Amino acid sequence: xxxxxxxxxxxxxxxxxxxxxxxxxxxxxxxxxxxxxxxxxxxxxxxxxxxxxxxxxxxxxxxxxxxxxxxxxxxxxxxxxxxxxxxxxxxxxxxxxxxxxxxxxxxxxxxxxxxxxxxxxxxxxxxxxxxxxxxxxxxxxxxxxxxxxxxxxxxxxxxxxxxxxxxxxxxxxxxxxxxxxxxxxxxxxxxxxxxxxxxxxxxxxxxxxxxxxxxxxxxxxxxxxxxxxxxxxxxxxxxxxxxxxxxxxxxxxxxxxxxxxxxxxxxxxxxxxxxxxxxxxxxxxxxxxxxxxxxxxxxxxxxxxxxxxxxxxxxxxxxxxxxxxxxxxxxxxxxxxxxxxxxxxxxxxxxxxxxxxxxxxxxxxxxxxxxxxxxxxxxxxxxxxxxxxxxxxxxxxxxxxxxxxxxxxxxxxxxxxxxxxxxxxxxxxxxxxxxxxxxxxxxxxxxxxxxxxxxxxxxxxxxxxxxxxxxxxxxxxxxxxxxxxxxxxxxxxxxxxxxxxxxxxxxxxxxxxxxxxxxxxxxxxxxxxxxxxxxx
Amino acid sequence: xxxxxxxxxxxxxxxxxxxxxxxxxxxxxxxxxxxxxxxxxxxxxxxxxxxxxxxxxxxxxxxxxxxxxxxxxxxxxxxxxxxxxxxxxxxxxxxxxxxxxxxxxxxxxxxxxxxxxxxxxxxxxxxxxxxxxxxxxxxxxxxxxxxxxxxxxxxxxxxxxxxxxxxxxxxxxxxxxxxxxxxxxxxxxxxxxxxxxxxxxxxxxxxxxxxxxxx
Numbered sequence: 113x114x115x116x117x118x119x120x121x122x123x124x125x126x127x128x129x130x131x132x133x134x135x136x137x138x139x140x141x142x143x144x145x146x147x148x149x150x151x152x153x154x155x156x157x158x159x160x161x162x163x164x165x166x167x168x169x170x171x172x173x174x175x176x177x178x179x180x181x182x183x184x185x186x187x188x189x190x191x192x193x194x195x196x197x198x199x200x201x202x203x204x205x206x207x208x209x210x211x212x213x214x215x216x217x218x219x220x221x222x223x224x225x226x227x228x229x230x231x232x233x234x235x236x237x238x239x240x241x242x243x244x245x246x247x248x249x250x251x252x253x254x255x256x257x258x259x260x261x262x263x264x265x266x267x268x269x270x271x272x273x274x275x276x277x278x279x280x281x282x283x284x285x286x287x288x289x290x291x292x293x294x295x296x297x298x299x300x301x302x303x304x305x306x307x308x309x310x311x312x313x314x315x316x317x318x319x320x321x322x323x324x325x326x327x328x329x330x331x332x333x334x335x336x337x338x339x340x341x342x343x344x345x346x347x348x349x350x351x352x353x354x355x356x357x358x359x360x361x362x363x364x365x366x367x368x369x370x371x372x373x374x375x376x377x378x379x380x381x382x383x384x385x386x387x388x389x390x391x392x393x394x395x396x397x398x399x400x401x402x403x404x405x406x407x408x409x410x411x412x413x414x415x416x417x418x419x420x421x422x423x424x425x426x427x428x429x430x431x432x433x434x435x436x437x438x439x440x441x442x443x444x445x446x447x448x449x450x451x452x453x454x455x456x457x458x459x460x461x462x463x464x465x466x467x468x469x470x471x472x473x474x475x476x477x478x479x480x481x482x483x484x485x486x487x488x489x490x491x492x493x494x495x496x497x498x499x500x501x502x503x504x505x506x507x508x509x510x511x512x513x514x515x516x517x518x519x520x521x522x523x524x525x526x527x528x529x530x531x532x533x534x535x536x537x538x539x540x541x542x543x544x545x546x547x548x549x550x551x552x553x554x555x556x557x558x559x560x561x562x563x564x565x566x567x568x569x570x571x572x573x574x575x576x577x578x579x580x581x582x583x584x585x586x587x588x589x590x591x592x593x594x595x596x597x598x599x600x601x602x603x604x605x606x607x608x609x610x611x612x613x614x615x616x617x618x619x620x621x622x623x624x625x626x627x628x629x630x631x632x633x634x635x636x637x638x639x640x641x642x643x644x645x646x647x648x
Numbered sequence: 649x650x651x652x653x654x655x656x657x658x659x660x661x662x663x664x665x666x667x668x669x670x671x672x673x674x675x676x677x678x679x680x681x682x683x684x685x686x687x688x689x690x691x692x693x694x695x696x697x698x699x700x701x702x703x704x705x706x707x708x709x710x711x712x713x714x715x716x717x718x719x720x721x722x723x724x725x726x727x728x729x730x731x732x733x734x735x736x737x738x739x740x741x742x743x744x745x746x747x748x749x750x751x752x753x754x755x756x757x758x759x760x761x762x763x764x765x766x767x768x769x770x771x772x773x774x775x776x777x778x779x780x781x782x783x784x785x786x787x788x789x790x791x792x793x794x795x796x797x798x799x800x801x802x803x804x805x806x807x808x809x810x811x812x813x814x815x816x817x818x819x820x821x822x823x824x825x826x827x828x829x830x831x832x833x834x835x836x837x838x839x840x841x842x843x844x845x846x847x848x849x850x851x852x853x854x855x856x857x858x859x860x861x862x863x
Contacts, residue, residue: 138841173849181855187833187862188855191840196851 118234120145121201123153126226131165131589134233138194142167148259148593148604148615149204150236155227158210160245161220161612165589166202203233206612207244210499220244220611238263244611247495253297256618259602265616267565269301272609273511275564276535276545280552280580285569286601288314289321289621291513291548292329294567299334304509306463306546307454307488309481311472311515316340317353317463328627330465339462340618341454343441343480344469357453359466362446365483366436368392373482373520373529378432380511383425390419391429401444401546404433433467437466439476451487461508474519481514486530488512489543498539509542517547518554528554535559553579564608570597584613668814671786676703677755679777682808684712686784686835688754692719695786698820700795701758703782709766711779711795714760715810715817719754728752750768758784759808759817771800789828796825796835799842806846815853826861829851836861 120140126132132153136142145167153160171177176196180618183189188394198316206228207220209542215221220243241263248254250264279294281287292315295306308315308330317340318326331338331353339356342348348355368388371378375385388399394415395402406412416426436442457464466484468477492507499506512534520531534545536559549555549564553575561583571577577594583608595617606613673695678685684703688694694717695701702709719730728751735741742748763774787795795801805818822839829835840858845855 173851175851181851181858185862187836187840188858190837191844191858193843195844196848196854497729 118237120151120233120235121199123227123229123231123233128224129225131162131202131586132226134201134203135170136194136199136201138198140199142169142199143408145199145201146260147596150241150258150261150371150614152234152236152240153203153227154232154234155208156231156556158208158227160205160223160227161207161209161240162203162223163504163589163593163613163615164201165204165586165592168200168202170198170200172198173198175311180341185473195488195632201233202284202589204379204586206586209243209364215587231640236261241265245614246530250489251301253301254619255293255605256603256616259617267297267299267605267609269609270303273298273304273509273544276547276559276562277548277565277567277607277609278547278552278555278560278563279519279567279569280549280571280576280582281569281603282571282599283550284597285554287318287548287550287569288312290567290569290618291315291546291601292319293619293621294546295463295513298511299330299337304511305461306460306511306513307458307484308463309464309477309515310465310467310512310513311477313347313351313353313467313469315513316467317351327621330463333627334463337461338461338465340465340467341450342467342469343471344467345474347469348467348480353467355467356457357450357491359450359453359480360441360443360446361480361483363437363442363444364397365399365446365449366442366479366601367486368399368488369528369530370479370483371432373525374432374436374475377478377479377519377526378435379428380432381425381428383422384429384432387421387425387429390421394419400433404430404437406430435475436479439471439473439479441471441476443478451484454484455488455491458508468616476518477516478519481520482530485512489530489534489541492541492543507542511544511546512608513546513548515548517545517549518551521547521555521559523556532556532559534535535562552576555579557582564603565610567603567605568594568605569603570594570599586613670788670839672783673701673786674756674784676778676780676782676784679780679782681760681777683715683757683759683810684710684778684784685755685757688756691749691752691754694754694756696820696824698817698822698824700792700798700821700825701709701784702764702791703778703784705779705782708763708773708774710760710763711791711801712760712784713801713805713817713821714756714758714775715812717754717756719752722751722753726751759805760808761804762795769795769797771795771798772804792825792828796829799839802839802843803846815856819857822857822861833863836863 119329121134121136123132124135145164147164147167149164151162151164153162181188186578205223208223209215209220241258245266246252248264248266249505251268251270252268256265258265279287279291285318298304298306310316315329317329317331318330321327331340340353341357341359342355343359345358371388373383391403392399416423416459495507498504520529531545532638534543560579566580568580571580571594577591581590584590590613597604597615601617602615603618604613674686674688676684677687695714699714700711701714702711704789731745732741735744760773762769762771792862802818806814810817812817826832826835844854
């Protein structure tokens with residue numbers, strides 16, 4: 113396609129705040145224009161890169177809408193099209209590149225002005241995309257293709273993992289596939305380790321596609337880099353997953369902070385959470401067992417009244433603790449602390465996927481995720497601080513993936529939980545989060561605003577969209593793009609790791625051919641060949 | 649040649665607009681910068697409405713578009729009377745009253761829309777009006793094609809103060825010009841688009857014209 117073929121229209125008005133209005137040429141069909149597509153504008157002195165945020169129909173005279181002409185007459189229709197009736201586009205420019213050599217070397221910069229009147233607007237070509245997002249290389253990972261384009265859209269993964277990131281989208285829009293692909297990208301391109309709290313056992317060994325087909329997950333593609341931990345050995349065995357470690361948690365590992373996070377899920381009252389801390393002071397490390405074992409006796413009553421705990425509060429607490437006690441992976445004694453084991457793996461540069469098996473109950477998920485993360489957090493902090501003072505190496509950057517993030521990061525508990533702290537400040541200590549959620553509006557605003565890069569699939573709830581886009585420039589324009597994403601295999605990425613927002617179609621995942629590009633095994637070609645044979 | 653035949657002949661020639669022959673159709677008897685009036689040599693032998701005509705003097709040709717034609721008595725005080733009550737046909741009427749041709753005159757008015765000088769066509773008013781008694785010619789196909797490469801003359805018509813509705817005149821002009829074009833449809837579409845831009849705020853006028861030029 114020649115350059116001239118790509119011409120779509122000219123800029124007729126604009127504002128640096130709201131973007132520019134482009135009038136389409138008569139021979140450009142308005143129906144070919146898609147919200148989210150990527151365009152370039154040739155200004156007088158510089159080039160602009162932008163995205164179509166709205167497509168509109170315009171008329172020069174209101175009479176055309178009030179008394180429409182006889183459109184059955186092809187002559188009149190042809191004359192009016194592109195002159196009296198025309199298409200217009202709203203385009204949000206995001207980046208600009210100057211014409212002089214210095215600017216070319218500097219690369220695209222954020223836009224601070226608008227193109228001049230009647231600048232030519234063209235559909236972006238492959239080389240434009242490459243100029244902005246870079247080519248696939250040892251740091252850039254191909255995540256998909258910009259909408260309606262063949263070009264590879266690449267993001268810089270070491271840059272991505274420097275901050276906490278979020279993946280959002282309604283249920284069934286492809287969050288899991290996106291996450292799995294991104295994790296693979298991290299394994300391939302960035303020098304970080306991952307800890308994945310895998311609620312639905314989708315990331316470790318194998319996952320399932322919407323059509324029910326099984327797709328390979330991390331361990332199958334990177335056998336030497338990934339360890340699968342499980343909470344539910346039996347379930348993992350039934351699924352034919354070879355696990356590296358079975359996680360058991362001792363009563364004495366549970367701390368009062370873990371309980372405060374479970375307040376909502378266990379239906380604990382505020383005084384009951386307060387009572388946990390008192391119990392801890394009273395009984396020390398053994399508080400969990402001792403509290404659950406307190407019988408309904410005179411002694412207990414006395415003890416409670418001495419601690420100023422109301423009887424109903426105590427009952428509420430005990431009910432909560434018993435619910436935890438019933439979780440099969442919680443045991444009185446454990447040989448080795450799961451936390452230490454996990455950290456050991458992470459320190460060796462192994463990525464850990466923790467499968468929850470049948471315990472998809474949110475209580476188990478929150479408890480385990482929080483418990484492990486808090487210990488890892490303190491270790492990482494110590495290590496980093498030591499490294500700062502010159503006594504040792506800084507720890508390997510760690511990315512913690514959590515699902516159902518609004519349960520950890522909602523407004524009520526975000527202040528208290530470890531995940532809130534990580535999202536806010538752990539970047540300094542080489543720990544970041546990868547948050548996966550379907551109700552972003554449930555996540556605390558402060559945390560949302562701290563996220564570096566957000567990838568979002570279709571969202572149709574007004575509050576969710578507002579929350580995802582909070583603090584982003586050109587919010588209302590991006591909202592229009594977001595609302596128009598198709599329900600499957602389309603996503604919008606914006607934030608720290610990408611120079612400008614872009615709607616894209618994630619890379620294919622799940623076919624034998626696609627694994628070739630993902631796997632890092634030496635004999636990957638042979639493996640792919642084998643996969644193809646298996647398929648037939 | 650009698651008048652009746654003469655008038656028919658000019659119409660025939662005019663219709664065969666593709667011919668390269670230059671047809672002289674009259675003589676300028678009243679001239680102004682924006683328009684001129686030419687008298688026809690034969691009674692009723694006008695060029696058609698919207699036809700492109702020209703006067704030719706030294707190295708300048710002035711182009712006009714016919715917007716009005718009249719036939720009246722030479723003496724403004726004496727009006728023609730009906731004479732054919734007993735005539736079997738119009739032809740016999742003329743034969744019975746040979747003085748008619750001497751007492752009446754036919755003339756047409758043309759709106760000046762441009763000129764040609766040193767082989768360049770300009771789509772705006774000439775520096776001087778057409779000299780009086782210049783001969784007026786019907787433009788041959790080549791002139792029409794050359795002149796209609798730009799549609800600026802449509803703006804001249806739209807801004808003129810001719811007595812005829814502008815829409816009628818524009819439609820008639822474009823219909824005539826389209827006959828000599830290689831691609832008639834493309835010509836009319838381009839003209840229509842030009843008008844749509846010019847009349848962007850007045851769809852009613854635009855529609856009136858488009859209705860009159862569609863094929």
